[in-house]
Amino acid sequence: MDRRKFLGVGLAAFAAMVVPGTDLKAMDFRATKPKAWEIEKTVDGIKALYGNGGLKKSDKLSFKAPKLAENGGSIPITIKSSLDLESVALFQDANPRCLSCVFSIPKDAIIQYDFRIKMRQTAVVTIVGKERGTGTLYTASKEIDVSIGGCGG
Amino acid sequence: MGKMKIKAKEKKGTVKVKAMFTSLMADKEEAIKKGIKASYIKYLVATVNDVVVYELTMSGFMSENPLVKFKFKGKKGDKIVFNTVDNEGKKQTGKKKIK
Numbered sequence: 001m002d003r004r005k006f007l008g009v010g011l012a013a014f015a016a017m018v019v020p021g022t023d024l025k026a027m028d029f030r031a032t033k034p035k036a037w038e039i040e041k042t043v044d045g046i047k048a049l050y051g052n053g054g055l056k057k058s059d060k061l062s063f064k065a066p067k068l069a070e071n072g073g074s075i076p077i078t079i080k081s082s083l084d085l086e087s088v089a090l091f092q093d094a095n096p097r098c099l100s101c102v103f104s105i106p107k108d109a110i111i112q113y114d115f116r117i118k119m120r121q122t123a124v125v126t127i128v129g130k131e132r133g134t135g136t137l138y139t140a141s142k143e144i145d146v147s148i149g150g151c152g153g
Numbered sequence: 154m155g156k157m158k159i160k161a162k163e164k165k166g167t168v169k170v171k172a173m174f175t176s177l178m179a180d181k182e183e184a185i186k187k188g189i190k191a192s193y194i195k196y197l198v199a200t201v202n203d204v205v206v207y208e209l210t211m212s213g214f215m216s217e218n219p220l221v222k223f224k225f226k227g228k229k230g231d232k233i234v235f236n237t238v239d240n241e242g243k244k245q246t247g248k249k250k251i252k
Contacts (some may be wrong), residue, residue, distance in 0.1 A: 074216035095214045096182055104208045110167065114222035118178070118214045 042091040042126050045098040046137075049089055050130055055139040058083070061129050062140050072146040074116040079103075079127060081111040086132040088113075094123035094146070107132075119146050157247035161233050168227040168251055170199070170207070173220045174237060180213025194219065196238040201231050201251075213240075227251060 039045045046055070064078040072094075079088055088111070089102040100117050119125075126141040158173040176194045184191040191213065199207040206225040228251070235247040 092214075096180075097212060097214070099212055100214045101209055101211045104210075106205045106208070108226065109206065110224045110226070112224055114220075115209075116216040116220060118216050 039098055040096065042093055042098045042124070045091050046089075046126075046128055049099070049102070050128060050137055053135065053137040055128065055137050057140065058138040061085075061088075061127070061138045063125075063127050063142070065125060065142055065144055068145045068147065069119065070147055072119045072121070075119055075144060075146070076114065076116050077125075079111065079113045081129060081138075083111075083129065083138065084132045085111060085129040085138075086135075088127060088129045090117070091126045091128065092117070092119060092123050094119040094121045119144065122146050157235060157237070157245065159233065159235060159247055159249040161249050161251040163227065163229045163251050166226055166228070167224050168233075169222070169224050170233065171220070171222050172199075172235060172247075173218060175218050176239065178211075178213055178215050178217050178219060183213065192240060194237050194239050197221075198236050200234050200236075201225075201227055206233075 039048055060083045061079075061081040063080065065075065069075045077090070079090075081088070085105050087102060087104045090100045091098045092100060095118070101115070103113060105111060122143070122145045124141055124143045126139060129138045130136070131138065156175055160171040162169050174194055174197070176192060177189070178193045179187065179189060179191055180193060181191050193211065193213040193215070195211055197207075197209045197211065198205060206227070207221075207223050209221070211219070231251050233249050233251060235249075237245045239245075
């Protein structure tokens, strides 16, 4: 009887662990990692968001961006990856705070995200992706020239 | 906050989505310069049949009226639901049928 109970409890606990992952899960990075949104430098920002993991360069994670952005107010960026990533974040050094956006990626998603960012001046843009399961961090970076400041400049 | 424009089209099992949200996306510094209140969307999530297909946390350094494009595996007739939360906690919902 005891063993049966034990099994039941275990099963319930397992179900409780699994269900939030498949259900409408709200992983708000602003709530879980509030510090990361206040940091100025990219290097520190990555540490605050993902911890002190080693960063790997990979061909499978890349992003498209114009070399010279005419308008710093809207720079089109496309993130592409064939890896099974858990989340992807974009950092830049141009603005007062480095973190621009964080995607949390559902399972079996096609990772091809288009969006536009603001940059105040010429700076290096870095994206960091965290692999599902292993937690390995992948990175890619590029310098973008901005001719006119975007942030009200 | 204003309107939300959503386009969703299915082709061979993948759904292409374009969505545009109206928001100034002004962070603290920019708001002070322009003499307005800081206002930006900080959290955005898209669901189909209560399953999350797209989730994004943003700061005010996305461009004004953010436009996002993405793809996911889905089928015709389903409804895609967008939920946004801005910096003051205001929530907004938008729905669209996948064509």
